[in-house]
Amino acid sequence: MLKLEQVLITQGTFSVRADMSIEAQKKYAVIGPSGAGKSTLLGALCGFIPITEGRLTWQGRDITDDAPGARPMTMLFQDNNLFPHLSVLQNVALGLRRDMRLGAGEKADVERALSRVGLGDMADRKPGSLSGGQQSRAALARVLVQARPLVLLDEPFAALGPALRTEMLDLVQELVTETNASLIIVTHDPKDVARIADEVIFVSGGIAHAPQPAKALMENPPAELRSYLG
The missing domain is CATH 3.40.50.300 (P-loop containing nucleotide triphosphate hydrolases)
Structure with missing residues (x-):
């Protein structure tokens, strides 16, 4: 509580x-x-x-x-707070490690989170190429992976x-x-x-x-x- x-x-x-x-x-x-x-x-x-x-x-x-x-706790802001120069996978990985140096298990966690929000096939794309809804999903995946x-x-x-x-x-x-x-x-x-x-x-x-x-x-x-x- x-x-x-x-x-x-x-x-x-x-x-x-x-x-x-x-x-x-x-x-x-x-x-x-x-x-x-x-x-x-x-x-x-x-x-x-x-x-x-x-x-x-x-x-x-x-x-x-x-x-x-x-x-x-983890917080999702109104602007989603995605970094435009990073891929979707890298943006989500920031939820686990700031240096984004993921171990095999951590990378699997990121991939599962992306799959869960419907972005499993967009891991390598940049936020600027996503729709507004897809950007929100990427931000949610980062929240999800932090558990x-x-x-x-x-x-x-x-x-x-x-x-x-x-x-x-x-x-x-x-x-x-x-x-x-x-x-x-x-x-x-x-x-x-x-x-x-x-x-x-x-x-x-x-x-x-x-x-x-x-x-x-x-x-x-x-x-x-x-x-x-x-």
Whole structure:
């Protein structure tokens, strides 16, 4: 279990508070107005943004000051963060080794991950030759090969059309279920919540509220959430 204990995250004059638990093998949607701090929350969980107060623990161990690579999570950004000069296989290999010097077993893991996301025959291609959906699949393969217990996604499919977006969300669900990972995904679309989430983290007014069951919350939202949903 991941716990945020009286956490305060600050960036200049902006701040977000959070006090919650993230349970194993659950899917969480993070929703809220633009600029509320959804991406800031994920950045702090991954260690890209420092925590000002409170602490972050994983299975009882304090990881507040751990480097991003030492944390039990991996994050997929909106731009997919693929390196254009590297092949698809090399981009995925970065999830295992920065020097990309893979052993036979590691290379097999990368190839399996590419096959699982439908890119087994595109390992040698560069990201620039792929469609948007294929680039998202390559980024997902890098997440998959790391086999971390927490997968964080910051609106990675926002630029995709509705049909492809739905396809990618379904693939994400399959992958996290297969690996027994927890999923935390930032989204602006209430349809994503209905499709993928067990629980919802609503971020507004400087607070990341503790998770609540998605179905009940979306069917009977409090006034602040109802205002956001329109």
